[in-house]
Amino acid sequence: MFSFRRLSVKKTNFSIVFNLECNKDGFSSSSKLQNSGNGEHIENEEKQEENTILVDKDENITLIGINRPRKRNAINAQTAEKLSVALNHFEADKTSPIAVLYGAGGSFCSGYDIQDLETQAESGNLEYLMRHEGSVGPTRRHISKPVICGINGYCVAAGLELALMCDLRVMEDTAVLGFINRRFGVPLSDGGTVRLGAMIGYARALELLHTGRRVDAMEALNIGLVNRIVATGTALGQAVNLAFSIAKFPQASLLQDRNNLYANVYSRTSFRDAIQNEIMNTSKEVLKELKEGVQRFKNCRY
16 A cells, blocks of 8 residues: 655665755755656656555664655545554564654645545545544544655645644745645644644744734744744754664653653643652663663663
């Protein structure tokens, strides 16, 4: 259902739909990519549409790419299903502790494909699409392992909801965020109203939802919507570098802290409940890691 190749991002230049070049900031898109926004670099459009989700592996890091550059990576029903399958495979892969989600070509994701939305409405599937797993994929569930999002170009509407699903967001300095679906009467249905307020606060969230305005990289960083700003063309490489830095840590305690944080933000009704949840979730595996960490500290191996 999706394309899979094994590659090493750190050690080689590689091509997914576009070429990447190493530089001191990570990886950047080649000039050919940036000058071909009309999609002329795609030789076989039918084949391209078949491979709308790309899955790659760099050592133990899973790379998942949205690959509909002619549509600015707008997601249709088929692509959403493939994205869900790709993330399911990542969650089941015990050798991969973290994934990077990115957009191939000039944008991360411009939301749900309006043409496909019209098709779903005409076929009577619109209600099913809006009420089940999520219109752009697995956005209505908690991904069991960390996912980092590399944001380039447009990350708007349901595409922004998809980015909010990720643990961390690395945004290029010329990228644009926003709920531009507001002008078309398309509601948020992929977890945006759940996650946005938890991340940036009630008042800021309401302002972005009401106005549907664009948010640039600096504002996004200042209000906590993204975690890092990087140079244009380097989001994927910088996200991969960040993933490697996280993947080297003991994972059991990391996942426990992550799960406790999620539970405390979204489901605990009191401070007492939150503390009790943190205490009860200390597993034997975490205690084992803790003992090993104490020994590393004693032996100055850190």
